[in-house]
Amino acid sequence: MKRALLCLLLAGCGEAFLPETVVVDLRVLGVKAEPAELRPGEAATLTALVKDPTRSAPPTIVWLGCDPDPFGQGRSACSNPTVLQDLASAGSSGMLPVGVHLIGFNDQARYAVSKDLFSVLPEGDPRRLKGTVGQVLALAVADTVPPDQLGEVFKKVQSGEVKAVVTLFRIVVREGEMRNTNPVPARLLVGGEAIAPGAHALVKQGEDSVVALEATEASFEPYTQTQPDGTVESKTERLISAWYSTSGRFSQPRLALDSDVEDRFSPPGGEEPKDPLPERREGQLYVVLRDARGGNAFRESAFYVCDEGRARPVVRTVSTPSTRDDVVVLEGEHLEQLLDVVAGPVALEQPFFDAASGRWSGRIPKGLVKGEYPLGLRGKDCSRTSAPVSLVVP
């Protein structure tokens, strides 16, 4: 309705595009550097949240780095559209533009800064503290390319035969004591319920769920910013979440964590005709957290569009594993409708239902420490119950 009203007020509108939040093919959703900020002479490890629901194999990523502009004027071949338009062509011929270097492949990428970066500036020059940015390009293609055939990646980008995404990422490089760090996500809440890592978010068809991501208190870092008049202002970081899913719609694609506006997730199969219920009623939620100073973090979770008409799973017994590598086996009724078994803070991994025996099995997550945990049961019928016995982790 808002869209229709705005169309009437402003001008005519055409048919709506697929929202940015819906991931249907190759997408780069975020990039993270660790550490989030560099000093001259340091290096950062780079990771990207890259998803492609059309393929089971991971995409191929080629990482390129550009020298930082020590004068802080933003000059870089990595952010020059003229250079970028010819980048694929140059790369496929093995001749990268001046100032562009190969720095990684797939999940192995590091960006290093010369120790002498600011040597062109005199000691005490405020530009050393204000800093500059190192620029990184990530070329992702929806194909599997061996590391020894890098030129193929550029050719595929150039030819457009498979989907490719070119991503620009900047890392702040400066001198000084204070250093920005990446934010740390805490709880992921769907419909007010904290989703345990590895578990599904249960959502109901035709019913919106409020989604939220929390961050640790330390993620809201204090920092200072020099105003144009020279005054130094103390500030606290704003963390902004960006939401994505393989189906369904968000009311707010982006939301500040301290906002009083709610973000509602409309599961697939609702009113939107272009958003049908997936065959297996499942999908993925992704959320990228940014602190606007170069810090980034990701979080993802599966969601399941539950059906109250299904039978409720009932667990009678739970096996006691003798080692951490033993499979945890559950017995009872209607266990084919069991979606997740949550042991304390996390869900059991590699869930499997054996139709022949009627048993449900899962593995203990690596992060789960020794102890006794109550078992939460989450059914495809939208139920949330508890097992009659606890799980003892050796």
Place this chain on the structure above:
Amino acid sequence: MPFAFLVVLALGQADGGAGVLTKAPALVRQVEARFPPALADAGASGTVVMELDLGADGKVLDVRVTTSAGAEFDLAALEAVRQFEFTPAEVDGVPAAVRLSYSYEFLFRPAPVAEVPDAGLEAVFSGRIVERGTREPLGGAIVSVGGLEVVTGDDGRFELRGVPEGQQQVTVSAVDHARYVEREDFVPGTRTEVTYHVRREVYGGGETVVRGKKERKEVAQISLRQEEIRLIPGTQGDAFKVIQNLPGVARAPFGIGLLVVRGSKPWDTRTYVDETFIPLLFHFGGLFATYNANLLQDLSFSPGSFGVPYGRSIGGLVEATARTPSQKGVHGYADVNVVDASALVEMPLSQSWSAAVSVRRSYIDILLPAVLGAFVKAKEALSFTVAPRYADWQVRAEWKPPDARKRFFVSYFGSSDALKVLLPNPALDPEGRGEFGTFIAYQRAVVGLDWPLADGVSYRMRTSVGLDQVRFSAGSDLFADATTVPVQMRHVVTRELPDEHLALSLGLDVLALPGKVSLQSPPVFKLDQIPDPFLSRQLIREDAAQSAVEPGLFLDAVWKPVPALKVVSGVRFDGDTTMGKAWVDPRLAVFWNVFEPTTLKAAAGLYHQPPDYRQGQLLQKFGNPNLKPEGARQLMVGAEQRFTEAISLDVQFYYKSLFDQSRQTLALDSGDVSTSATDLNYTSTGFGRSFGMEVLLRHQLTKNFFGWVAYSLSRTERDYFQGKQYGPSPLDQPHNLVALASYKLPFDFILGAKIRYTSGALSTPYVGALYDANGNYHFPLFGTPNSRRLPDFFQLDVRLDKRFVFKDWMLALYLDVQNVTNRRNVEAVSYNYDYTQQQYVTGLPILPVLGVRGEW
């Protein structure tokens, strides 16, 4: 007994000059024609139609018979009419020579039986004749009763003595008005005082037209009259919007109020009201002009090649002249439509002084939040702390003695547009700026004087002081705030040298722009540079006290060595203290009246203007104070052909080359970062050209019809590819056709229609996009600039007016329907988040606007 009435017709002038009749000549001395005795005995009747040339003083200079009623009637009519005297006619507010057609009707009636006059007991009949609905006095009306006749004066008053006793039929005849008949009882020794409200034949348009001999100096000027402006569909009667329908003016995207004249950017065209520069022509989005069109006497538009009296612009020129407030009674109107309400009151203060006050205020700020709130959840809606609102106001007092060529006026007018939006979820901006506001306002106080200094020497002065305020803000730390107190002085002395067939004008035209500007924003990125979100956070601030003075001096000469040839030449000196630059602009125009209805014309000139300082192009940190003035060379040739008194054709060809244009610099190509860059934000290296043809086939407003067909064929190119070659300008619009017509129907209905066809706008295709992982958005990679043309534009607008005329006031209903065919015209292209999909953005669907207007 002869009976005569006056008819004023539109007639052409030898020099092709055009002006607007602002005051019709009124007959003040009528000499009754001798009825030829032989014809009286025979009971003959006849009508002699004559052509009268009146001098600027209202005296009859020459009379010719154009339709004969026989030699004796002709002779009698000529004898009488040569002794007539009229009040001076005025063209564009100035007494002028005009040409009239006058019909003298000889109607034989038996002479009344002679009665012995009894001076002590005669019946006296007096009163006033006014127009029904407007209460405007009808001068020159003929009141007939009992064989007696009298012509009303300028104030509509009359008096007859010795009216026959008893009930008599009274008849009132006036040009363009229905015959009025009434019966009155007359009693000897008493005075019968009446006021008759005589109905105009047709309301809402076509009054009689006189094209006076106002000196024509612009080769490409088009003048519009108030009555024409009101009837054009799709403009809501707004004079300034009418300009968008003239040759040379491209249609702006979404029909917003930008004047793109001969391919020039909007900054290149300036608008003047009473020779005073106004900085904002339209309220938000071009809804309405910021100056009330109902206060205008006329409006002239020059798409180029204008003379030296105006400088500081290299594109077009819009000149509006305010009219003298009513000197004949209290008049006004109140108008209510879907977006705003306006009212005007004007009145005489004394015999020479009159005044007018008008005001307009939108109520979008009241309606829009309520409408949005009804449909959208409060937390998700755009929240307006100050919804879009606009207002404008005009006050004018003028001293103008009757029949004098001098006048003095004081006027104060202004405009204000404001908007403040609060975004409840400001997540797009990492700093959380969710409050955006704009405020644009201007005010002007103007003093004007027109004064004849001596025989053949006149002086004109316009001095104004203003206050311009522009404020943009996003959050608390991004803002642009400019306050200027513009002072403009124009003094023009004109000397006519009849023996040399020469008129010289010397003018001083000074514009001072003292003020201050505060601007705090991210640094200016290069035109093709991907904005760096980290650099964007390092705000830059500039506080500048400005004292720009733009002195101008011009000398203008109009020379007519032979009646058929007129040469207008001049030179203009201008400067700008901010840039520290001065320039000289010579200009020349030639008119050759080859035959009576055909005039050839040509012009050449040099034009300069300061770069767009409103965008900060002359600021130290955000612009470049060392820019050069932007320049243009303009050439034009054309011809005007008059087919009838009402129908004319104007064809012109032009070429305009642009040089020293301010342009934003581009990013460096190479990745070399070993030295600090020192390149500027803007340089004066831009260039371009525009050429084309403009055709205007026009039917002047007559009693029932007016309209025009305007066609522009043009090409506009600008420098691209780092200034190495020409490419199509984003403002290029090769074909632009406007056909409009308005016709007056019976029962005070007026029907109008307008068709507009233009080439589609140019756009730059995207060849891909880069995902900015820090900013979380896609930056498009541009293809060849302006290499794709969007589909053509077509729109049909229709307007229907109905007027209800009451004794002392009128009620007008109007229905203005835009885009009657509901065509989905493409205005722009929108893209999905990563620029892999696109679709057209279409303009407004069919849009009916209903309005009510009361006039008194």
